[in-house]
Each structure stands twice: as C-alpha cells, then as structure tokens.
Amino acid sequence: MCKTCNCGSETDSEQISVTIKGIKTSGCVKIIERSLLGLPGVLHVHVHAHDGKTKIAYNPVRTTIGDIANKLKSEGYHLQSNL
C-alpha cells in the first residue's frame, strides 16, 4: 500500500477497469460503490454513471473477480471486463 516507504503488500492489490451495465440513475452509482466496498478485499470503487466505466481496486486474495460479478448481479447489474 505504501509507495512512499515501499513497505507493505502493494502487490496484493490490483486495479481493474470494467464496464457495469444496468445503471439507470446516479443513485445506482452509490448502490454499486457501497455494495462492492462491503466485499472483504475491495478497497476503492469509482463508477461513472453516464457510461458505466468503473475502476475497482481490490485484493484478489481476499475477493475474486467472480465475487465482484456475483455481487453486482445480486444488485441487478452486470459486469463487462474492459481488459
């Protein structure tokens, strides 16, 4: 995490860019961000309401991309990878 002193497990977290489908209003952004942040390994979520483009920082050891997709599905959205 700490890029200043190079300590810690910076390598444990990854940042992915995805597109989330099913966003209808700006209220959806808050729902998505809150629900994903509740997953154990998700550290940061930033969703663009107008096109669904989303950046997610997460620790893949604690939360998999499958967990993220399932969580989105349970909230009525679905994930499309940009990779």
Place this chain on the structure above:
Amino acid sequence: MQIQVMANILDKNDKMATQISALLNSHGIFAVNLLGSPGSGKTSLLENTIGALKNEIRMAVIEGDLFTSKDADRISCHGVPVVQINTGGGCHLDASMVKKALEKLDLTALDLIIIENVGNLVCPAEFNLGEDVKATVLSITEGEDKPLKYPLMFKQANIVVLNKIDLLPYTEFDMATATEDIFCLNPNITLVAASCRLGEGLQKWYEWLKQKISNKKRSVLAVID
C-alpha cells in the same frame, strides 16, 4: 525484483506473527493492536483503559514510536508494565519488533497486552503482530472522509473508537456519513463513539474488551481440558 522482496518481507512477518500468536495463546493473553493517526487519541484511550481496568485485568503495554519515549512515559505513570519500541523512523511496527518486546514482559502474569502502533493510517494495517484484534482510533477532527480514503485500516479493524465526540459542536464532522462509510467497508465492525477527554462512551469499549478477554481465557481453558 522489488515486488518479490516485499512479498518475502510480508511472508516472513506473517510467520513470526503466527509464532507470537501461539506464544500468547499458550499464556491465555489477549492482544490488541491499537492503530490510528498521530493525535487521534490512542494513548489517551490507553490511559483511560488502564485507569478503568487495571484493578481487574492484568495488563501490559507495548509502545511503538519513531524516536521518543513520550507515550511510554505517559503510560508508565499508570503503574502497568510498559515496553518501548523505537522504530528509528520506521512507519509501522512489525512482528520481529513485538517478539523482542515480549521477551521483556512476564507473560505468566498478564491477561491483556495492548500494542500501540506508530501513528499512521496506512502501513500498520498491513503488518500482523500476532494480535487477536485490531482496534482503530479515529478522531472526529480528522474528518469523516478518512474511512474511504484509508479503507484497509477500517477493513482490517475489529473495532473503531470514534474519539473526540465532545468536539462535535465545533466541527463540521458528518457523523452519519462516517458511520455509514465505516459499516460499508466492514459490516461486522464494532463502533464506539467516545470522548477520551471526558470519558464519555468508553464503557462500551471496556465491556467489549472484557468480553473478548473472557472469551479468550475460556477458549484456552477448553483446549487444556
């Protein structure tokens, strides 16, 4: 190449933390890793906790600080064993430092060890010290945005003490947002709103701590039986 080195450092730390955990378990000692920013009130929380519980719980403190012994000096006035760790500028404690500090304590005469980490909302969250729980102190003067800005600290914590609530009327701190963000990051966390200066709200922290210590004692005794 650097990535591999960092991975090795954490791996080594985790192995030593496991050894510390086993050592503390063998003595039935409950250990708290106390985290938070400089000035959040970690040492004040410790002072209050010692004052409230030292007659019923045998406790010791390990104080982490960069260079000085200012916090250890404060704690030593309260009549409990205290060991100072100076990191020499290092921004966090690691398990090897704590292992050496434990050698200076009589583990047969303790129920609780509180390890006050270096004041920092980033790095200390990454290093396990063999503790049972992580407790994070966040003061309202730091602002309600800190949980989302420093998520790992709140993801890893078992309890958050939201300190300095006596200053709420003088700040624009948004308690509802802070609470919502903390539970969003960690739905299972325990939240205590308190003022270490006035002692307000601390009873919940004391009861939580006593329950955890009691649970640990019971689990150790169950293994022995």
